[in-house]
Amino acid sequence: MNAAPLLAVDGLSKAFQGLVANRDIGFTVHHGEIVGLIGPNGAGKTTLFNCLAGFHQPTAGHIAFEGRDITGTTPERAAALGIARTFQIVRVFHSMTALENVMVGAMLRNKGVAHARSRALEELEFVGLGHRAEALASEMTVSEQKRLEVARALATDPKLILLDEVMAGLNQTEVREASQLVVRIQERGIASIIVEHVMEGIMPIADRILVLDYGAKIADGTPEQIAEDPAVIAAYLGE
Amino acid sequence: MTTIHLPKTVGALALLGFALLLPLVIQDPARQNFLILILMGAQLGVAWNIIGGYAGQVSLGHAVFYGIGAYTSTMLSLKLGLSPWLGMLAGGVVASAFSVAMGWPCFRLKGHYFAMATIAVAEIVQVLVTNSETLEGAVGLSLPMGNTGVAAMVFSTSKLPYYYIILGLLVVTVLASWAIERSHIGYYFRAIKDEPEAARALGVSLTRYKLVAIAVSSFFTAMGGSFYAQKEMFIDPGSVLATGVSIKIALIAILGGVGTLLGPVLGAGILITIEEYSRVLFGSTGSGTDMIIYALMIILVAVYSPAGVMGLLHELRRRIPSLRAKAEVRA
Ligand SMILES: Nc1ncnc2c1ncn2[C@@H]1O[C@H](COP(=O)(O)OP(=O)(O)OP(=O)(O)O)[C@@H](O)[C@H]1O
Ligand SMILES: [Mg+2]
Numbered sequence: 001m002n003a004a005p006l007l008a009v010d011g012l013s014k015a016f017q018g019l020v021a022n023r024d025i026g027f028t029v030h031h032g033e034i035v036g037l038i039g040p041n042g043a044g045k046t047t048l049f050n051c052l053a054g055f056h057q058p059t060a061g062h063i064a065f066e067g068r069d070i071t072g073t074t075p076e077r078a079a080a081l082g083i084a085r086t087f088q089i090v091r092v093f094h095s096m097t098a099l100e101n102v103m104v105g106a107m108l109r110n111k112g113v114a115h116a117r118s119r120a121l122e123e124l125e126f127v128g129l130g131h132r133a134e135a136l137a138s139e140m141t142v143s144e145q146k147r148l149e150v151a152r153a154l155a156t157d158p159k160l161i162l163l164d165e166v167m168a169g170l171n172q173t174e175v176r177e178a179s180q181l182v183v184r185i186q187e188r189g190i191a192s193i194i195v196e197h198v199m200e201g202i203m204p205i206a207d208r209i210l211v212l213d214y215g216a217k218i219a220d221g222t223p224e225q226i227a228e229d230p231a232v233i234a235a236y237l238g239e
Numbered sequence: 240m241t242t243i244h245l246p247k248t249v250g251a252l253a254l255l256g257f258a259l260l261l262p263l264v265i266q267d268p269a270r271q272n273f274l275i276l277i278l279m280g281a282q283l284g285v286a287w288n289i290i291g292g293y294a295g296q297v298s299l300g301h302a303v304f305y306g307i308g309a310y311t312s313t314m315l316s317l318k319l320g321l322s323p324w325l326g327m328l329a330g331g332v333v334a335s336a337f338s339v340a341m342g343w344p345c346f347r348l349k350g351h352y353f354a355m356a357t358i359a360v361a362e363i364v365q366v367l368v369t370n371s372e373t374l375e376g377a378v379g380l381s382l383p384m385g386n387t388g389v390a391a392m393v394f395s396t397s398k399l400p401y402y403y404i405i406l407g408l409l410v411v412t413v414l415a416s417w418a419i420e421r422s423h424i425g426y427y428f429r430a431i432k433d434e435p436e437a438a439r440a441l442g443v444s445l446t447r448y449k450l451v452a453i454a455v456s457s458f459f460t461a462m463g464g465s466f467y468a469q470k471e472m473f474i475d476p477g478s479v480l481a482t483g484v485s486i487k488i489a490l491i492a493i494l495g496g497v498g499t500l501l502g503p504v505l506g507a508g509i510l511i512t513i514e515e516y517s518r519v520l521f522g523s524t525g526s527g528t529d530m531i532i533y534a535l536m537i538i539l540v541a542v543y544s545p546a547g548v549m550g551l552l553h554e555l556r557r558r559i560p561s562l563r564a565k566a567e568v569r570a
Contacts, residue, residue: 055436103426105441108441116423
């Protein structure tokens with residue numbers, strides 16, 4: 001692992017008219033790392049993603065990506081720098097085919113349509129949607145749409161991918177497949193932060209787990225350490 | 240998909256051939272004029288479709304670009320004796336510049352608010368022009384009948400040259416729209432229309448691409464305005480800057496099918512035909528009946544086919560195989 005972290009977050013806070021959704025959060029992510037981000041509903045996980053990906057302006061704190069300060073950047077700049085994301089509530093381009101959805105992602109690095117098409121096919125194959133390339137995104141199942149969002153994000157050639165509950169609503173086999181997909185993403189050298197409520201999907205593959213509760217980080221450690229952490233157990237039992 | 244579809248190319252060329260020959264068969268000047276009106280409407284619909292259809296930013300103020308085109312070429316011709324061919328390009332450039340200045344703040348507004356802002360801008364410009372002495376206010380501007388011919392783009396003996404000029408302009412506008420549709424810009428427009436936030440997450444700058452859309456759209460709309468001025472030899476705020484013009488332009492595209500290459504052409508054929516026949520039926524030249532017709536068309540499209548006539552045709556094509564299958568089962 002490189003000494004300099006890929007992502008360094010320091011004292012990050014985000015408030016919505018008084019409601020503090022993220023409170024003084026600090027952590028780092030190294031190149032190629034898989035980091036789980038867990039916490040009860042409303043803990044501030046999605047808000048944190050929105051801050052990292054430039055969708056929200058943090059109220060306080062700093063975000064550095066590859067040593068560069070990117071606090072308060074725009075989503076399009078974050079994408080260009082190599083931060084890709086999926087959405088908790090899927091946002092596929094519904095009037096476009098699966099292939100066209102992913103092509104839009106691929107066009108970030110190369111505007112050529114033919115190039116985008118072949119890149120998109122690669123990523124669709126990678127997430128196991130090769131056979132659905134010509135399907136209209138609106139006619140796909142939610143679980144397919146979630147994978148489509150992953151393919152679309154990967155097509156932007158990111159260094160860090162933020163996955164927001166891509167395993168929600170999947171059956172056991174599908175959860176295992178999704179975990180394997182994250183590992184294969186790691187093998188490509190791409191770091192990931194995964195927000196997940198499905199513990200069996202994330203615990204076996206994560207290098208590290210961050211736990212949020214009421215907007216604050218309450219634990220940061222290996223899956224084993226987290227499973228035994230009294231504060232984490234209290235947060236989950238207290239739900 | 241990368242290669243040009245042969246049947247489509249053949250179809251397009253056949254359509255063009257048909258359009259080229261049509262006025263040679265239909266020689267009645269009134270009928271030829273009617274065909275010209277359809278082509279004018281089609282050209283405007285195709286231009287509007289770039290921003291309103293593909294990029295999904297509904298403008299109800301396109302008369303402002305139409306008017307800028309008409310007034311720019313006419314003023315340049317009257318004051319500087321500039322050829323309307325160049326005046327047309329100048330009008331396009333002025334309209335593009337204006338659209339970017341207008342789009343910058345307006346694109347911060349979403350959905351209906353953007354549409355309302357475009358109405359407001361067009362209204363303001365209409366009032367300004369109506370009160371402008373330089374532009375002869377409500378009286379309007381007349382082009383002199385002096386020199387006729389191709390260079391002056393004025394033809395007194397036959398409608399035919401106007402027909403071919405507007406057909407050429409329509410073809411150019413369709414080709415521009417087609418080139419956009421096939422390039423990354425077309426993909427970005429559709430992405431912005433479907434899910435703007437997701438498009439941003441993939442690195443698409445909403446402002447930049449919406450500005451591209453409105454700049455191109457307004458350029459061609461203005462060229463249509465210049466053509467109108469040359470054809471009518473007279474413009475006033477009521478004919479080129481009125482709200483009705485904006486609504487008609489948008490409606491042509493919406494009726495035919497937004498975000499499709501030739502939907503607006505179909506829409507123009509239908510709308511202009513209905514307009515002309517109603518004029519014969521009700522003997523009205525005022526905008527009152529026009530507005531009623533527009534309102535009826537909007538309701539019909541909204542209720543029965545939000546994707547316009549192209550959407551209906553598409554649906555029909557999808558259903559025909561299954562209908563055939565059913566018939567075979569019964570047989
Ligand atoms: N745009 C917003 N405006 C106002 N409040 C918001 C906004 N986004 C999130 N919040 C609030 O911030 C808090 C954290 O929400 P967030 O979506 O980040 O939680 P989460 O951990 O992702 O929850 P879940 O597991 O349910 O997805 C919640 O109380 C939520 O209501
Ligand atoms: Mg969430």
